[in-house]
Amino acid sequence: MSPNLFLVVLLGISALAYRQGKKKAFASVTEKSQRLHSLPNYYGVLTALWCFIPAILIFLLWQLFSDFILTGIAMQDVFANTPHLSPAEQNLLINDMRNMVAGVVSRVDANPLVEQAVERYLNIRVISHMALGVIMLIAALIPGCWIYTRIKPEFRARNHVEQIVEILLILCSTVAILTTVGIVLSVLFESIRFFQQVPLWDFLFGLKWSPQMAIRADQAGSSGSFGAVPVFAGTFMISGIALAVAVPIGLMSAIYLSEYAGKKLRAVVKPLLEILAGVPTVVYGFFAALVVAPLIRDMGLTMGMSVSSESALAAGLVMGIMIIPFVSSLSDDVINAVPQSLRDGSYGLGATKSETIKNVIIPAALPGIVGSILLAASRAIGETMIVVMAAGLSANLTANPLEAVTTVTVQIVTLLVGDQEFDSPKTLAAFALGLLLFVTTLMLNVVALYVVRKYREEYE
Amino acid sequence: MAMDTVIDMADTFGVGKQVHEQEVTKALSREDDSQTVGAPFVDAPRMVCRDVNVYYGEKQAISNVSLDVAEHEVLAMIGPSGCGKSTFLRCLNRMNDTVDICRVTGEILLDGRNIYDKSVDVVPLRAQVGMVFQKPNPFPKSIFENVAYGPKIHGLTNSRFELQDIVEDSLKKAGLWDEVSDRLDQPGTGLSGGQQQRLCIARAVAVRPEVILMDEPCSALDPIATATVEDLITELREHYTIVIVTHNMQQAARISQRTAYFHLGRLIEVNPTDQVFTNPRHRLTEDYITGRFG
Ligand SMILES: Nc1ncnc2c1ncn2[C@@H]1O[C@H](COP(=O)(O)OP(=O)(O)OP(=O)(O)O)[C@@H](O)[C@H]1O
Numbered sequence: 243m244s245p246n247l248f249l250v251v252l253l254g255i256s257a258l259a260y261r262q263g264k265k266k267a268f269a270s271v272t273e274k275s276q277r278l279h280s281l282p283n284y285y286g287v288l289t290a291l292w293c294f295i296p297a298i299l300i301f302l303l304w305q306l307f308s309d310f311i312l313t314g315i316a317m318q319d320v321f322a323n324t325p326h327l328s329p330a331e332q333n334l335l336i337n338d339m340r341n342m343v344a345g346v347v348s349r350v351d352a353n354p355l356v357e358q359a360v361e362r363y364l365n366i367r368v369i370s371h372m373a374l375g376v377i378m379l380i381a382a383l384i385p386g387c388w389i390y391t392r393i394k395p396e397f398r399a400r401n402h403v404e405q406i407v408e409i410l411l412i413l414c415s416t417v418a419i420l421t422t423v424g425i426v427l428s429v430l431f432e433s434i435r436f437f438q439q440v441p442l443w444d445f446l447f448g449l450k451w452s453p454q455m456a457i458r459a460d461q462a463g464s465s466g467s468f469g470a471v472p473v474f475a476g477t478f479m480i481s482g483i484a485l486a487v488a489v490p491i492g493l494m495s496a497i498y499l500s501e502y503a504g505k506k507l508r509a510v511v512k513p514l515l516e517i518l519a520g521v522p523t524v525v526y527g528f529f530a531a532l533v534v535a536p537l538i539r540d541m542g543l544t545m546g547m548s549v550s551s552e553s554a555l556a557a558g559l560v561m562g563i564m565i566i567p568f569v570s571s572l573s574d575d576v577i578n579a580v581p582q583s584l585r586d587g588s589y590g591l592g593a594t595k596s597e598t599i600k601n602v603i604i605p606a607a608l609p610g611i612v613g614s615i616l617l618a619a620s621r622a623i624g625e626t627m628i629v630v631m632a633a634g635l636s637a638n639l640t641a642n643p644l645e646a647v648t649t650v651t652v653q654i655v656t657l658l659v660g661d662q663e664f665d666s667p668k669t670l671a672a673f674a675l676g677l678l679l680f681v682t683t684l685m686l687n688v689v690a691l692y693v694v695r696k697y698r699e700e701y702e
Numbered sequence: 703m704a705m706d707t708v709i710d711m712a713d714t715f716g717v718g719k720q721v722h723e724q725e726v727t728k729a730l731s732r733e734d735d736s737q738t739v740g741a742p743f744v745d746a747p748r749m750v751c752r753d754v755n756v757y758y759g760e761k762q763a764i765s766n767v768s769l770d771v772a773e774h775e776v777l778a779m780i781g782p783s784g785c786g787k788s789t790f791l792r793c794l795n796r797m798n799d800t801v802d803i804c805r806v807t808g809e810i811l812l813d814g815r816n817i818y819d820k821s822v823d824v825v826p827l828r829a830q831v832g833m834v835f836q837k838p839n840p841f842p843k844s845i846f847e848n849v850a851y852g853p854k855i856h857g858l859t860n861s862r863f864e865l866q867d868i869v870e871d872s873l874k875k876a877g878l879w880d881e882v883s884d885r886l887d888q889p890g891t892g893l894s895g896g897q898q899q900r901l902c903i904a905r906a907v908a909v910r911p912e913v914i915l916m917d918e919p920c921s922a923l924d925p926i927a928t929a930t931v932e933d934l935i936t937e938l939r940e941h942y943t944i945v946i947v948t949h950n951m952q953q954a955a956r957i958s959q960r961t962a963y964f965h966l967g968r969l970i971e972v973n974p975t976d977q978v979f980t981n982p983r984h985r986l987t988e989d990y991i992t993g994r995f996g
Pocket residue numbers: 758763781782783784785786787788789790801836
C-alpha cells in the first residue's frame with residue numbers, strides 16, 4: 243500500500259466525518275425551543291477538521307523524516323562492520339544503497355553488506371508503511387470521535403472552526419517570514435566566513451574591487467582586493483539613471499491614463515505599456531548593447547567626448563524603460579482608487595484639473611505611488627542581464643555615466659559562475675555582497691515607509 | 703400575421719393611453735401633464751433654466767425642466783429618492799461634466815449667459831456657483847487646509863493672517879469653530895460625519911461663491927447642528943442665492959421662499975413655499991407632502 247493511498251482514504255474519512263457531524267447536529271435538536279448555536283455546516287466542518295488535521299500532520303512528519311530514520315536503521319550493520327569509515331565514505335555507501343533501492347543501479351556486483359542493507363531497508367519500509375496507516379487511522383478517528391461526542395446544540399462549533407482557520411492563516415504568514423529569515427541566515431553565515439578572511443572595514447570602505455586571487459604563491463599582481471564601494475556606486479548610478487527615466491515617465495503616463503485619457507484609449511494603452519514589463523531582460527540587453535550604447539557613443543563623439551562602448555548611461559536608460567510599467571501601472575491603479583467624491587469636492591470649489599491632481603489626488607495616492615516606485619527601484623537594483631550586456635564588468639569608481647561600470651548583482655554572478663571552491667574569499671565575497679545589498683534595500687524600504695507615514699493623507 | 707400582432711399591440715397601448723389620460727385629467731386641476739404647475743419663472747432671475755434634459759447614457763434622468771432662480775432667494779427642491787434632484791442641481795454648476803456618460807441639453811443661464819456655451823470656462827463658473835455634496839467629502843488634509851483650499855487656489859488672500867481669518871470666519875459660519883478651533887491641524891477625515899458635512903459647508907463658503915448649491919446638507923446632522931446650518935442659510939441669503947435639496951419638509955418650509963417638487967425627472971410644481979405646503983396645486987405634490995407617497 244502506498245502512502246498516497248492513505249491520503250485518499252483520509253479524505254474519504256473526513257468527508258464521512260463531515261456528514262456525520264452535520265447529521266448529529268441536526269439530530270441533537272430535540273425540543274422545538276432549542277436552537278443550534280451555529281449553522282449545521284460548522285458542526286460538520288469541525289468534525290472533519292478534527293479528523294483531517296492530526297492525521298495529515300503525522301503524514302507530513304513521516305514524509306519529512308522517514309527516509310532519514312529508515313536509512314539510519316538499515317545502515318546500522320554496515321557501519322558496525324566497517325568501523326573506520328570517513329564521513330565522506332559513509333555518504334558514498336548511503337548513496338549506493340539509495341540508488342539500489344530506487345532501482346537506478348543494478349544490484350550486480352555490489353558490496354554484499356550494502357546489499358543486505360538494501361534488503362533491510364525494503365523490509366522496514368513495508369512495516370513502516372503499515373504502521374503509518376494504522377497511526378494515521380487512529381489519529382483521525384480518536385479526535386474525530388471525541389469531537390463527535392461533544393456535539394450538542396449549545397456547542398459553539400462556529401467559534402472553534404474560526405479559531406482553527408485563524409491558526410491556519412497565522413501558519414501561512416509564518417511561512418513567508420521564516421523563508422526570509424532562512425535566506426538572511428544562510429547569507430549571513432557565509433558572509434561571516436568571508437569577514438573572517440577579509441576585514442569588514444576593507445569591504446565596506448575599500449575603493450578597489452578586484453576579486454581575482456593569486457592561485458600560486460609566486461604569481462604576481464593578483465592579491466585580490468574586496469572594496470565594495472565601486473560596485474555599489476555602479477549599482478546606485480545605474481539604478482539612479484533608471485529611476486530618473488522611469489519615475490517621471492511612469493508617473494506622468496499614470497496621471498494621463500487615469501485623469502485625462504478616455505476609457506477606450508486607456509483600455510488600449512495600459513496593456514501596451516504593461517507589455518514593456520513582459521519583454522525578457524535579455525532582449526533589453528540586446529537592445530541596450532546593440533542600439534542604445536552605440537547611439538550614445540556616436541552622440542558623444544560628435545560632441546567631442548570619449549564614450550566607452552559600454553556605459554552606465556546605456557544600461558540605465560534601457561533599464562529605466564523596462565521599469566516604466568511598474569511605476570505607471572501601479573500608480574494608475576492607486577490614482578484610480580482615489581474616490582470620485584474627492585475630485586468632485588475639488589472641482590466643486592472651482593479647482594482646475596491640474597490643481598486637483600496636484601493638491602488632492604497625488605497626496606491621497608501617495609502611499610501607493612511610493613510603493614510602485616519602491617518596486618521599480620528594487621527591480622532596478624536586482625537587474626543583472628542588462629548590465630552585463632551593456633555596462634560591462636569592470637569595477638570603475640567613477641561618477642561619469644559615460645564610463646563602463648559594474649553592479650553588485652553582476653559581480654555576484656561572475657563570482658559564482660563556473661567551478662568554484664566554496665571557501666575562497668573570492669566566492670564568499672558574493673555572499674557578503676548579497677548581504678550588503680539586502681541591508682541596503684531594507685533601508686530603502688524603511689526610508690520609504692517613513693516618507694509615506696509623514697506625507698500620507700488618508701482617505702476612507 | 704406579424705402585422706396583426708403589431709396592430710393588436712398598438713390598440714392595446716392606445717387604449718391604455720386613453721385610460722391614463724383620463725386619470726391624469728382627474729388628477730390635474732387645469733394644466734396639461736408635461737407642464738410645470740405654479741410659478742417657475744420670476745421677474746429678475748439670477749439663473750434661468752429652459753427645457754433642460756439630462757441623460758445618463760440612454761437613460762433620461764431629467765426631462766424638460768424650465769425654472770428660474772431669483773436673486774437672494776432660497777429655492778428648495780424636494781421629491782422622492784431618485785427623481786433627479788441631485789442630477790438637476792449638478793447641472794447648475796456643470797458638475798455633471800465629470801460624469802462621462804452624462805449629457806445635458808437645453809439652456810441654463812447665469813446672469814444671462816449660457817453656462818453650457820463653449821466659451822464658458824467651468825473653473826470660474828464653479829467658483830461662482832459653489833456646491834456642498836450629498837455625502838460629506840472632506841479632503842484627506844488638515845481641517846485648516848480643507849477650508850483654506852479654495853481661497854488658496856483662487857488667490858483670495860495675500861497673507862497668512864487673511865487666510866486664517868477666512869478659515870475662522872467660514873468655520874464659524876458653518877457652526878464648527880467651537881468644536882475644532884483647538885485642533886485645526888488634525889485631519890478633516892477624522893471628524894464625525896456631521897462635523898465633516900459642516901466642514902464641507904465651511905469649505906464651500908470660504909470661496910465666497912455667489913450661488914450656493916446644497917445637496918441635502920443636513921442629512922447627517924443632529925437637530926442642533928441642523929439649526930446652525932439653517933441659520934447660516936438664512937444669513938447667507940442676504941448676499942447669496944441658494945438652491946437646496948432636502949428630504950426634510952419642515953426644513954424646506956422653514957428656510958425656503960419657493961419650493962420645487964420633482965417627480966421621476968419632471969418638475970411637477972413650483973410655488974411659494976407656504977403655498978406648496980398648505981395648498982399644493984398638483985395631486986402628486988399633495989400626495990408627497992401629505993406622506994401618501996415617497
Ligand atoms: N452617475 C450616474 N450614472 C447613471 N445614472 C445615474 C447617475 N447618477 C444618477 N443616476 C440616475 O439618475 C436618476 C436621478 O438620480 P439623482 O441622484 O439625481 O436622484 P436624487 O433625486 O438626488 O435622489 P436622492 O434623493 O436619493 O439623492 C436616478 O435614477 C439615478 O439612478
